[in-house]
Amino acid sequence: MPSNDWSDAERRVERAQELFEQRKWLEALDELREATSLNPYNAAWYFNIGLTLDELGRTDEAIDAYRQALTIEPDDLQSLTHLAIDLHQAGRFEEALRTFEHVQTIDHAYEPGYCHRILTYSELGDHERAEEMFYLARLYKEHCPSCYYNIGCSLAARGLFDKAIYCWQKTLDLQGSSTHPQVHIRIAEALWNKGDLEQSRRHYLTGLRQDPGNTATLLDLAELLMDMRRFDEAGEKIRRAIELAPENPAGHCVLGRWQLRRGKDVDAVASLHKALQLDPTYPGAHLQLGQAALKRKDTEEARKHLRAELMLRPEDPHSLMDLSNMLLDVGESRNAVACLKRLVHIEPTNAAAWQNLAVAQFMRSRYDEGIESCQEALRLDPENLSIVHNLALALGHLGRYDEAIDIVRSTQTEPMPDEGLAKLEFRLKALRLWSRCTSFLKHVFGIRRITGF
Numbered sequence: 001m002p003s004n005d006w007s008d009a010e011r012r013v014e015r016a017q018e019l020f021e022q023r024k025w026l027e028a029l030d031e032l033r034e035a036t037s038l039n040p041y042n043a044a045w046y047f048n049i050g051l052t053l054d055e056l057g058r059t060d061e062a063i064d065a066y067r068q069a070l071t072i073e074p075d076d077l078q079s080l081t082h083l084a085i086d087l088h089q090a091g092r093f094e095e096a097l098r099t100f101e102h103v104q105t106i107d108h109a110y111e112p113g114y115c116h117r118i119l120t121y122s123e124l125g126d127h128e129r130a131e132e133m134f135y136l137a138r139l140y141k142e143h144c145p146s147c148y149y150n151i152g153c154s155l156a157a158r159g160l161f162d163k164a165i166y167c168w169q170k171t172l173d174l175q176g177s178s179t180h181p182q183v184h185i186r187i188a189e190a191l192w193n194k195g196d197l198e199q200s201r202r203h204y205l206t207g208l209r210q211d212p213g214n215t216a217t218l219l220d221l222a223e224l225l226m227d228m229r230r231f232d233e234a235g236e237k238i239r240r241a242i243e244l245a246p247e248n249p250a251g252h253c254v255l256g257r258w259q260l261r262r263g264k265d266v267d268a269v270a271s272l273h274k275a276l277q278l279d280p281t282y283p284g285a286h287l288q289l290g291q292a293a294l295k296r297k298d299t300e301e302a303r304k305h306l307r308a309e310l311m312l313r314p315e316d317p318h319s320l321m322d323l324s325n326m327l328l329d330v331g332e333s334r335n336a337v338a339c340l341k342r343l344v345h346i347e348p349t350n351a352a353a354w355q356n357l358a359v360a361q362f363m364r365s366r367y368d369e370g371i372e373s374c375q376e377a378l379r380l381d382p383e384n385l386s387i388v389h390n391l392a393l394a395l396g397h398l399g400r401y402d403e404a405i406d407i408v409r410s411t412q413t414e415p416m417p418d419e420g421l422a423k424l425e426f427r428l429k430a431l432r433l434w435s436r437c438t439s440f441l442k443h444v445f446g447i448r449r450i451t452g453f
Contacts, residue, residue: 009038025055043072047079059089081112088120096120111140118150130154145175161190197228215241219254249275249282256288303330317347333363351381367394
C-alpha cells in the first residue's frame with residue numbers, strides 16, 4: 001500500500017478516536033470504515049468498529065466486526081471477549097459460552113472470561129455454574145464491580161432480592177454508577193418485588209437522573225407509580241416517554257393501562273389499538289383490550305383478544321396469571337389450562353399458579369390432573385386452607401372420602417379450627433355414610449335378584 005494511503009488511514013483512525021470520545025458514533029464509524037478500506041489488515045481497527053457499533057446498538061454488525069478482527073489476530077482476548085458478550089446480547093448463549101471457553105484455553109487467568117460468563121449462565125437458568133464463575137473470577141480479581149453486578153442478576157432471577165441488592169450495592173461502592181448505569185434500576189426492580197415501593201421509586205429516579213432519556217425506565221417508573229396510586233405522576237412519566245419515542249408501542253400500551261385504571265375506557269381502547277398498529281405482536285395490548293371488553297360485558301370481543309394474546313406465547317408470569325384468570329372468566333378453561341401450564345413451567349415454585357391450574361383442570365373435569373396440581377400447590381404452601389378445601393372437594397367428588405377427610409383433619413388445629421373446613425369435614429362424612437349405605441343396598445338387592453326374591 002502506498003505510504004500516503006497508509007498515512008491517510010492512520011489520520012482517519014485518529015479522527016475516529018476523537019469523534020468516539022465526543023460520542024459522535026456515526027461519524028467515528030465512517031472514519032474507521034474508510035481506514036479499513038485503505039488498510040484491511042489491522043485487527044485493532046476492526047475491533048474499534050465493533051466497539052462503535054456496540055455504542056450504536058447494532059449488535060449483529062458488531063459481531064461481524066469482531067469476527068473480522070479475529071481473522072487477523074485469532075487469539076486476541078479483547079476481541080474474543082467482546083464477541084462473546086455480543087453473542088450473549090443477541091441471545092446466542094451457547095455460542096457465547098463456547099467463545100468464553102476458548103478465551104479460557106488461551107489464558108486461564110483472564111478474569112473477564114469468567115466474569116461475563118456469570119450472566120450467560122444466569123440467562124440459561126444454570127445458577128450453580130453462574131456462582132462457580134463468580135468465585136473463579138474472584139481468584140484473579142477479588143473486587144470486580146461487574147462480577148458483583150452479574151451475580152446480582154442471577155440472585156434476583158432466583159428471587160433472592162436481599163442478596164441481589166447487596167451485590168449491586170457493592171458494584172456502586174466499588175465503581176459508582178457511571179460504569180454501571182443500570183444498577184439503580186436493578187435495585188429499584190428488586191425493591192419493587194420486595195414490596196418496598198417508596199425506596200424503589202427513589203432508585204428509579206436516581207437511574208433517570210443518570211439517563212433521563214431512557215423511555216423503558218420512565219415507563220417502569222410509571223407502572224410503579226400506578227401501584228402506589230400516584231396516578232398524576234404516572235401519567236406525567238408516560239407522556240414524557242411517548243414524547244421521546246412516539247413510535248414505541250410500549251408507551252401507548254402503558255398509557256392504555258393507565259387510562260383503564262382511571263376509568264377512561266374509550267381512550268384506553270384507542271391507545272391500545274395504536275400500540276398494535278405500531279407492532280401487531282406487542283405483548284400485553286390484547287390482554288388489556290380483553291380486560292376492557294370484559295368491563296363492558298362484551299364476552300365475544302374479550303375472548304377474541306385473550307386468544308390473540310395467548311397466541312403470542314407470553315412469558316411474563318404476571319401477564320400469564322392475569323390472562324389465565326380472564327380466560328376462566330369467559331369460559332375458556334382449555335386455554336386457561338394451557339396458559340397456567342406455561343406459567344408453572346416458568347415458575348415451578350409458584351403455589352398460586354399450581355392452585356389456579358388445579359381449578360382450571362377441575363373445571364374441565366380432569367380431576368386426577370387437578371388433584372396432582374393441588375398436591376403440588378399444597379407442598380409449596382402447606383398453610384393455604386383454600387388449597388386444602390379444593391383438594392378435599394375433588395377427592396370427595398371421586399368418592400375418595402377417607403383421603404379427603406384425612407387431609408381436612410391434618411390441617412385443623414385446636415383451639416381455633418377453621419369453620420369452613422369443619423363444615424366440609426361434616427359434609428364429607430355424610431357423603432361417605434350415604435355412599436356406604438347405597439353400596440350396601442345395591443349389594444343386598446343385587447343378591448336378592450340373583451336368588452329370585
